Amino acid sequence: MNHVAKEPNKEPTKLLIVDDLAENLRALNAIIRADDRAVYQAMSGEEALTLLLEHDFALAILDVQMPGMDGFELAELMRGTDKTRHIPIVFVSAAGKELNYAFKGYETGAVDFLYKPLDPDAVRSKVNVFVDLHCQRMEIRRRVEEQQATMNELRAAQEELRYALRMRDEFMSMVAHELRTPLNTLFLETQMRKMQLDRGNLEAFGEDALTKMVARDERQIQAMIRLIDDMLDVSRIRSGVLSIRPGWTELQDMLRRLTSDLSRQAQDAGTTFELDAPQAVSGWWDEFRIEQVIVNLLTNALRYGGGKPVSIRLVATEAEARVDVIDQGPGIDEAMQARIFLPYERGAGNGVPSGLGLGLYISRQLAEAHKGTLTVASKPGEGSVFSLVLPRGTPPA
Template structure:
């Protein structure tokens, strides 16, 4: 006889109820097995307490008990969600002429046995109900597994749809961001071709050529930055992003970068306020740390609402800390949670800008240095981006 256990390898639970201890002992001896747990109750009240605590495969109830008899107990079981599904077998020493069996079936019993009990018949009936219970448990387990699998598939489909949507949006962003400098270059070349066709060489004087070259350089650098960002994302995801640490000084770097970006700040109507207390050295990849700080500075200009951007540098023996603080509209909690994900873009002057890769790459670069890049912000109170780097020691 197959008596499979449930998925947690728990024994199948059986309940026997009789007011006579000798009857409980005798019935227990007949139905017990290694993969079963037989619970005994000597009254209806005691049985109810067990029924509410455990999930039984079968309840064998004596009909004639003082106080609550077996029929009353069965009616209570059928009236409770937790116990109404439990099969009930009645046992009685009364003669068949009392027609207890009919009343037992009326109360929902699946079988009715008369004493003295035939051990083989009892054992066979109990085995049937134990098998049915194990099959129900197996079906329930498989149903739960199927539901879990369906949920996983649904989640995977949603992730796939999200990935496809992000891919399409990303390709659209790339096309848009590249089109702007390309269109500018194209129009510039068309204008020059028109001047040449007209023989107007005065349009290519030294001052004009200098401006043309500067404009061309800006557009080319914009495209190079976009391509570099995409390459960095590919390197990060493939685990081949290279970090080449060297002895680096942050005070000079911040002074140089804020000076280099002063024209961009002026165009945004802002200024940099640099607060540094002295040189701060560390063992970092200078090019990559510059990349992070430039991203933070340009973001602060883009989203800072034309107000001053404060840049601070502080250090302990173990760590260096750079804070870039703008006075823009701030970042809500929902966006803060997504800000360092790839392709997430803020809105500056009402218009999304860039590919949404800068902060993602910057955090990855910070973590590649065993550091951290975080943001704190409240709506209406600007945003503070904090870069913390362990200073490290050069190899011997």
């Protein structure tokens, strides 16, 4: 088998010649070879079949009279196989025209029949025609594939656009809903106070009453601030300006403080926190941002934990620290696990306000900004484990 030179980055056109005599193969190869072609040679029908199944040929030139499987038998096998039935066949014979081989050759699907001795110019001209036709077919196929790929890209882009528009509309609806709740509460509170003032009932504003009023107002204002902060963080993440200010941070005390701060929220959800943090673990992190991640994980565990205790585990090696937040909720199926870290994705909680669906998205971005990871391990019916892993690092010199 001879391989000829080819143009860079261009697949050569493959030709197959089959003859049981080596000198005939050499002579035919000399006639049809060219820089943009690869000529494959076979000395039997069986050898030719092996090559036909391995390569896509533009043309097969078959000698009629070969021992064993002759050219006609090889042609019939080629026409019976999907991979080879499209290959044009040219028969070559040294027998006289009176044997009527040409008629039998055309019956088996040949496109031409040549007699020996061969006319080099005629052979070369015929081969050039079939090579050109093959190249045209390949170019058409390439263009069709490119058009199909372009159509697929357009369909994917349209689907992404539809998804983005749907998410935008849902997001605006969520923002309106989530902001309306604390605003309505504040509005009702102010209306009640105005009514008491109009009636001159100053006793309604005693020290205990004022303390409770301020606490309620603070909770509603903080809820709105958190929503606005989440939206600002998403904007910063997408514009690449999210700021990280590392400092020497200790996780054990942070977890104790956060679980204490959120104990009232846990009580409202009908559950408790179980903290397993036996030792102090320090690292070079942005304390405010790590708190933000852990608070998101804890509030999510309360929201989707089914009212069962939420466990928090702190473990560490010399290289990294890991915080696991473990709930006993309904779990998350595999398809949803791939989506919960996308913006605006929200699950079905247990009545705890579910926010804008930005918490896990922001948390993963913050973990990655610290060169860490935020992952989930879960199975339906078995709860979920969210793991925040952070390299401990060293402060700059």
